[in-house]
Amino acid sequence: MWKDKGVSIVSDGWSDSQRRPLINFMAVSDGNPMFIKSVDCSNERKDMHFIFNLLKEVIIEVGHENVVQVITDNASNCKGAGQLIEQEFPSIVWTPCVVHTLNLALKNICAAKNVEANEVAYDECNWITKIVDDVMQIKNFIMNHSMRLAIYNEFIHLKLLSVADTRFASMIVMLKRFKLIKNGLQNMVICEKWSTYRDDNQGRARFVKEKVLDDLWWDSIDYILSFTAPIYDMLRVCDTDKPCLHLVYDMWDLMIEKVKKVIYMHEVKRLHEESTFYEVVHKILVDRWTRNNTPLHCLAHALNPKYYSDQWLDEDSTRVSPHMDYEINEERKKCLRKYFPNEDELYKVSVEYADFACNSGRFQDPHSIRDRYFMEPKMWWVEHGACAPMLQKIAFKLLAQPSSSSCAERNLSTYSFVQSARRHRMTPRRAEDLVFIHSNLRLLSRKDPRYLEGETKMWDIGGDAFDTFQDVGVLEVASLSLDEPDIESVLLSGGADNVDP
Numbered sequence: 001m002w003k004d005k006g007v008s009i010v011s012d013g014w015s016d017s018q019r020r021p022l023i024n025f026m027a028v029s030d031g032n033p034m035f036i037k038s039v040d041c042s043n044e045r046k047d048m049h050f051i052f053n054l055l056k057e058v059i060i061e062v063g064h065e066n067v068v069q070v071i072t073d074n075a076s077n078c079k080g081a082g083q084l085i086e087q088e089f090p091s092i093v094w095t096p097c098v099v100h101t102l103n104l105a106l107k108n109i110c111a112a113k114n115v116e117a118n119e120v121a122y123d124e125c126n127w128i129t130k131i132v133d134d135v136m137q138i139k140n141f142i143m144n145h146s147m148r149l150a151i152y153n154e155f156i157h158l159k160l161l162s163v164a165d166t167r168f169a170s171m172i173v174m175l176k177r178f179k180l181i182k183n184g185l186q187n188m189v190i191c192e193k194w195s196t197y198r199d200d201n202q203g204r205a206r207f208v209k210e211k212v213l214d215d216l217w218w219d220s221i222d223y224i225l226s227f228t229a230p231i232y233d234m235l236r237v238c239d240t241d242k243p244c245l246h247l248v249y250d251m252w253d254l255m256i257e258k259v260k261k262v263i264y265m266h267e268v269k270r271l272h273e274e275s276t277f278y279e280v281v282h283k284i285l286v287d288r289w290t291r292n293n294t295p296l297h298c299l300a301h302a303l304n305p306k307y308y309s310d311q312w313l314d315e316d317s318t319r320v321s322p323h324m325d326y327e328i329n330e331e332r333k334k335c336l337r338k339y340f341p342n343e344d345e346l347y348k349v350s351v352e353y354a355d356f357a358c359n360s361g362r363f364q365d366p367h368s369i370r371d372r373y374f375m376e377p378k379m380w381w382v383e384h385g386a387c388a389p390m391l392q393k394i395a396f397k398l399l400a401q402p403s404s405s406s407c408a409e410r411n412l413s414t415y416s417f418v419q420s421a422r423r424h425r426m427t428p429r430r431a432e433d434l435v436f437i438h439s440n441l442r443l444l445s446r447k448d449p450r451y452l453e454g455e456t457k458m459w460d461i462g463g464d465a466f467d468t469f470q471d472v473g474v475l476e477v478a479s480l481s482l483d484e485p486d487i488e489s490v491l492l493s494g495g496a497d498n499v500d501p
C-alpha cells in the first residue's frame with residue numbers, strides 16, 4: 001500500500017532500563033504504524049549528521065519514492081537532519097511533530113515564557129505559573145506523608161497524578177484532575193481529622209486549606225482550563241496515528257479563534273478591542289505555528305475538497321478558498337515544484353489544480369460539487385478525481401499521512417513492557433526483535449474486527465499499560481496518553497459507588 005498511499009517515517013528517542021539511548025523508527029501510512037527498527041546510540045554523538053544517516057538508511061530500506069515526509073520533534077539536531085534529508089531527497093519533506101509544537105506552546109503560556117520574554121508578557125502570564133505552583137505544592141504536601149495521604153484516600157478514590165514534565169500537556173492534565181476532585185478536597189480540609197492532625201508544618205496545612213476553600217482560586221483554574229481547552233483538544237486530535245496532515249492548517253486557525261473568544265468573553269471585551277493577555281498568548285501560538293508550518297501542510301490543506309465548498313466558506317465570513325490565500329498558494333507551489341521538477345509535468349498538474357479549485361472542466365459535475373463538503377476527502381478523490389490523475393495521485397498520498405510522532409511515543413511503552421526491571425540485562429538487539437514482533441503483530445491484528453471489541457482496543461490509547469482490564473486498579477502515574485486520566489475515572493466510576501463526583 002505504500003506505493004499508492006505513501007508513507008511517513010516517524011522517529012523518537014528513549015532510554016532503556018540501563019540508560020542506553022535508543023532511537024525508534026516507524027513507518028506510518030493511512031493510520032497503520034509499522035515498527036522498522038531501533039538503534040542503540042551509546043557512545044555516539046547524536047548530532048544532525050548522525051541522525052541524518054540513520055534516517056537515510058530507513059528511507060532507503062522503505063524506498064525513497066514511497067516516503068512523503070519525515071516526522072521528528074523540534075530539536076535543533078532533528079531539524080538539521082531534516083534539512084539534510086530534503087537536500088538528499090528533494091521529494092521528501094521534514095515535518096516537525098505538531099503535538100510537540102502544541103505542547104511547547106502550552107508550556108510557554110503556563111510558564112510565563114513569551115517569544116520576546118519581555119516584562120509585560122511575564123506579568124500577564126505570571127498568575128498562571130502561580131496557580132500551577134500552588135497545585136503542585138498541594139499535591140506534594142498530600143502525597144509526601146502517609147497520614148495525610150490516608151486522610152485523602154478516605155474522601156477521594158481518584159489518585160493525585162504524578163505527571164512528568166516531559167509528558168504532553170502535563171500541567172493541564174494536573175489541573176483537570178484537581179477540578180475533578182474539587183469536592184473531595186474541600187470535604188477533606190474541613191473534616192475533623194484534618195483539623196486535629198498535628199505535624200511539624202502547620203503553615204503548609206493552613207495554606208492547603210485556604211487555597212482549596214478559595215472560590216477565586218478555583219475560578220482561576222477554570223479560566224486556565226477554558227482558554228487552553230482548544231489547544232488541548234487539538235493536541236488530542238493530532239496525538240493519533242490517524243491521517244490528519246490535511247486538517248492541521250485549518251485546525252490551527254480555528255484553535256486561535258476559539259482561544260480568543262474565551263479570553264475576550266472572560267475579560268468582557270469586544271473582539272475588535274485590545275487585550276494584552278491575548279496578545280501574549282497569540283504571539284506564542286503564532287510563533288510556534290510559524291516554526292511548525294511547512295509547504296506540505298499547505299498542499300495537503302489545498303487538496304481537501306471541503307475547503308472549497310460553499311457550506312464551509314459560509315460558516316465564517318473571513319474564510320477564503322485555499323487558492324485565494326496567498327500564503328497557502330505560494331507554499332503549495334513550492335511543494336508541487338519539489339514533486340514535479342519537469343516543467344511539462346508541473347504545467348499539467350497546475351492545470352489540473354486550477355480546474356479542481358475553480359470547479360471547472362470535468363469538476364463542474366453537480367455531484368462532485370455537492371460531495372465536497374459531505375464526503376471524506378479520500379473518498380471524494382476516489383469518486384471524482386480520475387479526471388486529474390496527477391493531482392489525484394498526490395492527494396491519495398497526502399490524505400493518508402499523520403501529523404505527529406505519536407506511534408513512536410506509544411511504542412516506547414512496548415519497550416518498557418518487553419525490557420522490564422526483571423529483564424534489564426536483555427541486549428538492545430534482542431529487545432528490538434521482540435518489540436518488532438510485538439508491535440507488528442498488533443498491526444496485523446487490527447485487521448480483525450474483534451480487535452476493537454475486546455480488551456485490545458485499549459492498546460491504541462495507552463499502549464501495553466492497558467493490555468488487560470484485570471487488576472488495573474488505580475493509575476498513580478499518567479505516563480503514556482492524554483486519555484489515561486479519563487479512562488481511570490471511567491474504570492473507578494464503574495467499580496465503586498462512593499467515588500467522588
